Amino acid sequence: MSRLLSSSLLAIAAAFALTACNEEAKDTHPDQLVSKRRAIFKQFTRTLEPMGLVARDRKDYNPREFNISALELEKLSKQPWAYFTPDGNYPPTHAKAEVWQKPAEFKAAQDQYQGTVSQLVKAAESGDLERIRPAVNEVQKSCKTCHNQFRDDTGS
Template sequence: MPKTALITLVAATALLGACSDRIKDTHPQQLVSKRQAIFKKFTKTLEPMGLVARGRQDYVKPDFMASALALQELSSQPWAYFTAEGNYPPTRAKPEVWSQPGEFKKAQDNYLAAIDTLVQVAGSADLPSIRASVETVQKSCKNCHDQFRSDRQ
């Protein structure tokens, strides 16, 4: 790569980075970053199961089971990072996470129950049950986001 092209690339990258409105997580414990990373893993793990549920990907029992078990393992992890110390920018959590802890816990419990059901049916090859279970997990995610997650950052 010619030197001028490299300089242009570096300058463009720096300029784009400076224009970003994304707030950095500067908290010493990085609580927001930790829980966001887990939620991203949720999505990455659930997406292939959604494709199977919608008939866009074939059901392969060992793969589907592995995804369901991985999701179950992840499912209990982010909640420990929703502490009073974890309520700072760049959080997308609404104040209701802290002002309505009982409701937030109920949403967590609904999600965990939906995941447990998904694991129970994951190896059954019963596609209607699998489809319904994946849909229940997705709805529990959406319900929690609707109630406790802001679109703003």
């Protein structure tokens, strides 16, 4: 019985140790820059994903709802960049050093993204799904391009 208890305690301890290793560093910056920009990026995703479903015919198209989402995404598209300050490169960021080393390129990626979102808003206002589909794809492509260049997905 004690051997079983000992094995169980060892397994529990190992599970806690693995969990602790996977736990991401806390945002300890006084201004919580990483936390603020992450919250906005998560809202990007929550806003854009349903529009992607509409564009791929996996969700019914509601023109009013879609237009509201496009306008919300446009508003969000201007927000996270202020939190990429010179002192904003600290754990637990996933931003690559290139954000700070290549500010002109990072700004160009922001502008590209905002431009694709503006085109999506225009497409949404038209109510024409044949215009909306490629506009959604361009926004998603812009996200991916920026992530590839400026986001470290390895978790470091």
